[in-house]
Amino acid sequence: MKNNLKVARVQVNLTQQQLAEKVGVTRQTISLIEKGKYNPTLKLCLEICYAVNKTLDEIFWIERESDKIAKN
Numbered sequence: 001m002k003n004n005l006k007v008a009r010v011q012v013n014l015t016q017q018q019l020a021e022k023v024g025v026t027r028q029t030i031s032l033i034e035k036g037k038y039n040p041t042l043k044l045c046l047e048i049c050y051a052v053n054k055t056l057d058e059i060f061w062i063e064r065e066s067d068k069i070a071k072n
Helices: 005-011 016-023 027-035 042-052 056-060 065-071
Strands: none
Touching (some): 005 027, 005 056, 016 027, 042 056
């Protein structure tokens, strides 16, 4: 799952460890989310959004394949 978490985290000057502590998960979980190798729960997504002052759309929005094709 592609996302913009790393960009948002860096913009607010948080390390993976600091963000992990704020949202109650491990640094490894944040790393996996950033790499798109772990799909967080909606609750965790919201906690992350609150911690970096972004919306769900700004961090986790994924464009559907049909939408990508229609734009081309």
